[in-house]
Amino acid sequence: MEKPKNRVYLDNNATTMLDPKAKELMDIYFCEKYGNPNSLHSFGTETHSAIREAFNHLYDGINAKDEDDIIITSCATESNNWVLKGVYFDVLRHGKKNHIITTEVEHPAILSTCRFLEELGVEVTYLPIGESGGLDAKEVEKAITDKTALVSIMWANNETGIIFPIEEIGAICKEKGVLFHTDAVQAIGKIPVDVQKCNIDFLSFSAHKFHGPKGIGGLFIKKGRELTPLFHGGEHMGGRRSGTLNVPYIVAMGEAMRQATLYLDFEKNNVRRLRDRLEDALLSLPDTFVVGNRSNRVPNTILVSIRGVEGEAMLWDLNKFGIACSTGSACASEDLEANPVMSAIGADKELAHTAVRISLSRFTTEEEINYTIDIFKKSIERLRAISSSY
Amino acid sequence: MAKNELLGGALWDAYSKKVSERMDNPTHLGVITQDEADKRGLKLIVADYGAEACGDAVRLYWLVDSNDVIVDAKFKSFGCGTAIASSDMMVELCLGKKVQEAVKITNIDVEKALRDDPDTPAVPGQKMHCSVMAYDVIKKAAGLYLGKNPEDFEDEIIVCECARVSLGTLKEVIKLNDLKSVEEITEYTKAGAFCKSCIKPGGHEEREYYLVDILRDVRAEMEEESLKNKADSSASGNLSFNDMTMVQKIKAIESVIDEKIRPMLMMDGGNMEIIELKNASDGYTDVYIRYLGACSGCASGSTGTLFAIESVLQEALDKSIRVFPV
Numbered sequence: 001m002e003k004p005k006n007r008v009y010l011d012n013n014a015t016t017m018l019d020p021k022a023k024e025l026m027d028i029y030f031c032e033k034y035g036n037p038n039s040l041h042s043f044g045t046e047t048h049s050a051i052r053e054a055f056n057h058l059y060d061g062i063n064a065k066d067e068d069d070i071i072i073t074s075c076a077t078e079s080n081n082w083v084l085k086g087v088y089f090d091v092l093r094h095g096k097k098n099h100i101i102t103t104e105v106e107h108p109a110i111l112s113t114c115r116f117l118e119e120l121g122v123e124v125t126y127l128p129i130g131e132s133g134g135l136d137a138k139e140v141e142k143a144i145t146d147k148t149a150l151v152s153i154m155w156a157n158n159e160t161g162i163i164f165p166i167e168e169i170g171a172i173c174k175e176k177g178v179l180f181h182t183d184a185v186q187a188i189g190k191i192p193v194d195v196q197k198c199n200i201d202f203l204s205f206s207a208h209k210f211h212g213p214k215g216i217g218g219l220f221i222k223k224g225r226e227l228t229p230l231f232h233g234g235e236h237m238g239g240r241r242s243g244t245l246n247v248p249y250i251v252a253m254g255e256a257m258r259q260a261t262l263y264l265d266f267e268k269n270n271v272r273r274l275r276d277r278l279e280d281a282l283l284s285l286p287d288t289f290v291v292g293n294r295s296n297r298v299p300n301t302i303l304v305s306i307r308g309v310e311g312e313a314m315l316w317d318l319n320k321f322g323i324a325c326s327t328g329s330a331c332a333s334e335d336l337e338a339n340p341v342m343s344a345i346g347a348d349k350e351l352a353h354t355a356v357r358i359s360l361s362r363f364t365t366e367e368e369i370n371y372t373i374d375i376f377k378k379s380i381e382r383l384r385a386i387s388s389s390y
Numbered sequence: 391m392a393k394n395e396l397l398g399g400a401l402w403d404a405y406s407k408k409v410s411e412r413m414d415n416p417t418h419l420g421v422i423t424q425d426e427a428d429k430r431g432l433k434l435i436v437a438d439y440g441a442e443a444c445g446d447a448v449r450l451y452w453l454v455d456s457n458d459v460i461v462d463a464k465f466k467s468f469g470c471g472t473a474i475a476s477s478d479m480m481v482e483l484c485l486g487k488k489v490q491e492a493v494k495i496t497n498i499d500v501e502k503a504l505r506d507d508p509d510t511p512a513v514p515g516q517k518m519h520c521s522v523m524a525y526d527v528i529k530k531a532a533g534l535y536l537g538k539n540p541e542d543f544e545d546e547i548i549v550c551e552c553a554r555v556s557l558g559t560l561k562e563v564i565k566l567n568d569l570k571s572v573e574e575i576t577e578y579t580k581a582g583a584f585c586k587s588c589i590k591p592g593g594h595e596e597r598e599y600y601l602v603d604i605l606r607d608v609r610a611e612m613e614e615e616s617l618k619n620k621a622d623s624s625a626s627g628n629l630s631f632n633d634m635t636m637v638q639k640i641k642a643i644e645s646v647i648d649e650k651i652r653p654m655l656m657m658d659g660g661n662m663e664i665i666e667l668k669n670a671s672d673g674y675t676d677v678y679i680r681y682l683g684a685c686s687g688c689a690s691g692s693t694g695t696l697f698a699i700e701s702v703l704q705e706a707l708d709k710s711i712r713v714f715p716v
Contacts, residue, residue, distance in 0.1 A: 313471060316471045353445035387466060
């Protein structure tokens with residue numbers, strides 16, 4: 001198999017390349033149209049109207065109502081922090097309700113913040129996920145008590161790509177009168193996201209996961225939901241989040257959202273077809289496993305375990321051939337615990353250390369996937385020859 | 391935290407060329423069979439260490455001759471790049487050595503041998519851990535060959551695996567140099583300088599001993615010893631007033647008051663008590679007293695009587711004593 005001209009980027013759950021159309025638009029707002037959108041003069045009004053349009057794309061992208069707020073933040077980490085800490089300031093600290101429900105496999109922006117809130121006296125339930133990697137909405141329902149103020153559950157898992165039953169959970173939360181937040185970072189641009197249909201009160205997203213720029217994201221806040229600001233200052237965003245607006249990034253995020261929405265069918269069909277082909281090829285090799293049922297996963301993700309091959313060693317070999325993937329292997333991270341998602345789904349520990357995450361995008365080509373299949377086979381063969389355990 | 395630590399390192403960029411080369415093409419990779427050993431008339435040792443479940447496992451093969459010399463060696467490894475490269479180097483360092491010599495090879499030796507230049511570490515700090523396995527498997531192999539437990543080769547408990555610093559060394563260094571912080575310990579011993587797991591719980595891996603606890607315990611032990619010394623010297627009358635602890639000072643003052651001052655005051659229907667004792671910043675020991683009974687209204691309580699009390703104490707104990715009525 002011939003090597004593609006460029007390197008092969010299959011780490012799109014970590015970050016994505018900027019959509020060329022978003023970049024084209026963004027460039028204009030760096031040097032040509034650089035006015036402060038709050039200024040009254042023509043420099044201000046031209047950026048103001050661009051931001052207005054970007055907002056339209058964001059609202060459309062998640063089907064938010066005009067009366068709701070989408071606040072621009074620096075990233076989903078900020079959005080997630082804001083929801084949890086905001087709910088703490090507005091509800092939890094008064095003591096009547098003191099309980100949050102989340103899962104064991106959330107992003108650290110949720111888990112670390114929950115642990116921080118526990119120090120302040122908040123009670124947190126971390127729901128375990130089943131062997132299939134999924135979550136049963138009934139488990140959420142069972143965990144809700146009259147002390148529960150907030151349920152925070154990710155839309156799709158970053159490691160496995162497994163989709164959680166957000167619509168069902170939203171309905172349960174509405175019925176029980178509990179606030180519902182979802183971290184939709186890994187869902188937007190991959191599957192339809194509809195805040196109305198799913199009864200969502202708060203939703204976090206991050207531009208660079210759907211071909212927008214890094215360092216900008218957003219938080220959807222349903223009309224009527226209080227949230228004490230994290231940043232106090234001027235009157236930007238109606239006083240909810242102060243700081244001069246980052247015009248080029250907002251414009252680019254809006255365009256990226258528009259493109260992502262346009263490409264949803266392409267994700268569902270074409271990206272998924274490539275993903276499935278790669279997955280089939282990997283599964284045809286002996287002693288390889290993929291986590292989670294294909295039909296319940298975002299179309300771009302595979303978490304594959306290759307018995308006998310340590311995750312970071314695999315990445316090293318793939319990288320040598322220009323292929324970029326990711327691993328939850330402890331060796332490549334800050335602590336030596338095995339991939340937390342793998343541990344949570346009860347996979348045996350050997351497999352947890354061998355997990356490699358492959359995440360495609362709409363820019364992934366057939367040629368790249370063919371090449372990747374070829375290299376995977378070679379690397380697995382080499383590393384299994386070295387391996388003492390295979 | 392500081393500028394160089396805020397961003398963290400680009401992990402693979404910090405690997406030496408030797409590490410990369412050995413990861414790509416390990417030179418001592420392979421298996422040695424019993425057949426081969428029998429044909430060559432050598433003893434085969436096969437040692438396993440670690441487990442795939444821990445994310446790191448290595449198998450070491452040695453062929454040993456009748457003089458205990460390792461004449462051939464191979465390895466297999468389930469591990470990351472660093473684990474593979476350091477296993478490869480470990481095998482190389484074993485070759486030609488007597489088993490009894492080979493057990494002295496540490497992971498530090500392996501890491502040093504993998505450096506491109508003597509002053510630049512071969513792997514970033516958090517990967518030092520991955521070279522420890524190579525060290526442990528040698529102990530296992532030597533244990534099998536010599537019929538001993540691998541632990542027999544350890545002099546004592548190792549607190550920092552990366553830098554191979556023992557509990558004994560740490561205790562000694564803290565005491566000898568009167569170390570007060572973990573940073574000082576790292577400066578003196580290199581313990582805690584690499585993967586940092588041994589500093590406190592919650593690091594790269596779980597440890598049995600942590601530097602913060604060792605420091606606290608040794609400091610407490612030192613404090614206790616110093617107190618005991620003071621008590622001993624005090625009992626034998628060898629302790630000067632200024633070296634006494636607060637309690638010892640109070641006791642000393644009380645006993646002088648009982649013996650030489652109180653009888654005098656009581657003859658006039660009065661008495662006194664010590665309220666507080668303070669080490670003043672100018673080096674004096676300030677004794678705060680309150681007069682009781684007839685003394686409490688007496689005019690000379692702030693003049694003659696006070697001077698008398700002060701001078702008796704100064705003469706009996708130390709010139710640095712000052713007395714204040716409250």
